[in-house]
Amino acid sequence: MARHTPSEDTASRKYHIIGEDVPDTVLFDGDALVSSLSETPRLIKSVYYYDDTGSELFERLCSENTYYLFITEKEILNKNAKAIAGLTGPVSLIELGSGNAEKTALLVKAYVETYGPTSYTAIDINHSILEKAAENTLSSTSDLTFLGIVGTYQTGLVQIKELSGRKLLVSFGSAIGNLYDDELYSLLVSARAALSPGDYFLVGIDLDKETKILEAAYNNQMAILGNLCVLQHLNWRFSGNFDLFQFRHVAFHNKSLQRVEAHLEAMQAQSINLQKLNFSFQLEKGEMIRTEIMRKVELHSFHDMFIEYGFHAVQHWTDSYKRYAVCLFQLSDKPTEFDSEAPLAS
Ligand SMILES: C[S@@+](CC[C@H](N)C(=O)[O-])C[C@H]1O[C@@H](n2cnc3c(N)ncnc32)[C@H](O)[C@@H]1O
Numbered sequence: 592m593a594r595h596t597p598s599e600d601t602a603s604r605k606y607h608i609i610g611e612d613v614p615d616t617v618l619f620d621g622d623a624l625v626s627s628l629s630e631t632p633r634l635i636k637s638v639y640y641y642d643d644t645g646s647e648l649f650e651r652l653c654s655e656n657t658y659y660l661f662i663t664e665k666e667i668l669n670k671n672a673k674a675i676a677g678l679t680g681p682v683s684l685i686e687l688g689s690g691n692a693e694k695t696a697l698l699v700k701a702y703v704e705t706y707g708p709t710s711y712t713a714i715d716i717n718h719s720i721l722e723k724a725a726e727n728t729l730s731s732t733s734d735l736t737f738l739g740i741v742g743t744y745q746t747g748l749v750q751i752k753e754l755s756g757r758k759l760l761v762s763f764g765s766a767i768g769n770l771y772d773d774e775l776y777s778l779l780v781s782a783r784a785a786l787s788p789g790d791y792f793l794v795g796i797d798l799d800k801e802t803k804i805l806e807a808a809y810n811n812q813m814a815i816l817g818n819l820c821v822l823q824h825l826n827w828r829f830s831g832n833f834d835l836f837q838f839r840h841v842a843f844h845n846k847s848l849q850r851v852e853a854h855l856e857a858m859q860a861q862s863i864n865l866q867k868l869n870f871s872f873q874l875e876k877g878e879m880i881r882t883e884i885m886r887k888v889e890l891h892s893f894h895d896m897f898i899e900y901g902f903h904a905v906q907h908w909t910d911s912y913k914r915y916a917v918c919l920f921q922l923s924d925k926p927t928e929f930d931s932e933a934p935l936a937s
Pocket of ligand 1: 637715743745765
């Protein structure tokens with residue numbers, strides 16, 4: 592696979608980013624987009640948020656006052672990273688959707704301080720953000736081997752299967768909460784296949800709460816810009832003709848489905864054409880395209896879901912207001928009904 596050359600200031604520290612040769616068509620599946628845009632309601636999967644602009648807007652969203660998720664998860668990790676390291680023993684850390692790994696750096700530091708040299712593999716669909724993840728984690732310690740994998744959760748999980756020793760898979764930022772049921776279940780099957788009994792999965796997830804707090808988190812300036820920029824990403828990637836000024840951001844708490852949904856509402860009837868996909872469709876005035884879901888969970892049902900997929904709950908930590916949880920699961924050695932399911936998707 593292609594190797595990334597370390598930038599000058601980190602040359603002495605060693606890091607590699609692989610997977611740059613994976614074709615964009617694997618990471619951003621145009622056929623899947625055509626079918627999701629043909630559903631009712633029309634959908635755009637959240638992976639399209641994370642081009643370079645979207646990744647930057649997400650970083651800015653994390654410093655919005657109303658976006659409590661980032662600061663809350665950071666508070667939990669600040670207080671409990673050492674305890675997490677104590678519970679698992681020495682591990683190789685692997686993160687799904689690392690982003691800039693600012694919070695993961697706290698965890699990495701705890702492992703290095705407790706056990707010495709540690710390896711950290713960051714998987715993300717966005718190459719530039721992996722560079723930032725390398726900078727953020729390597730700046731807190733030199734006893735770290737950093738590997739970045741440009742890929743989807745699924746392609747990345749196939750690659751980490753080869754790592755030896757005890758593993759700790761990590762997902763922060765409530766990122767798995769952006770997955771629809773089928774995607775989440777298939778992620779759990781793939782995680783189970785990539786891990787060995789005794790390996791761990793540490794998951795940060797947002798808890799269900801008052802509508803007012805939830806809706807404020809997803810209706811600030813950065814959330815609005817991030818949502819609209821999904822259309823800009825599609826225009827660039829697939830030669831589309833979305834006019835960003837003809838859409839309005841709409842995000843609300845769907846209480847019965849325990850999630851916040853972000854949409855883009857067409858402010859007038861319009862014809863959309865994605866040239867490279869040879870796909871056109873008509874939007875009515877007021878029609879909404881759903882661009883993202885953000886699950887808001889109850890801890891007990893979240894635990895039950897992991898148990899169903901062959902994990903057991905080791906411990907969880909919440910913040911002082913019980914807004915957010917970081918849960919440590921361990922893979923059991925008992926087979927589950929999902930073990931016979933298709934092997935890792937590519
Ligand atoms: C919600 S952000 C969380 C970032 C970071 N973990 C945090 O807690 O701040 C999700 C991250 O996952 C990446 N991502 C989203 N969907 C992905 C997918 N299907 N495969 C790989 N990475 C993905 C995005 O590029 C982004 O960096």
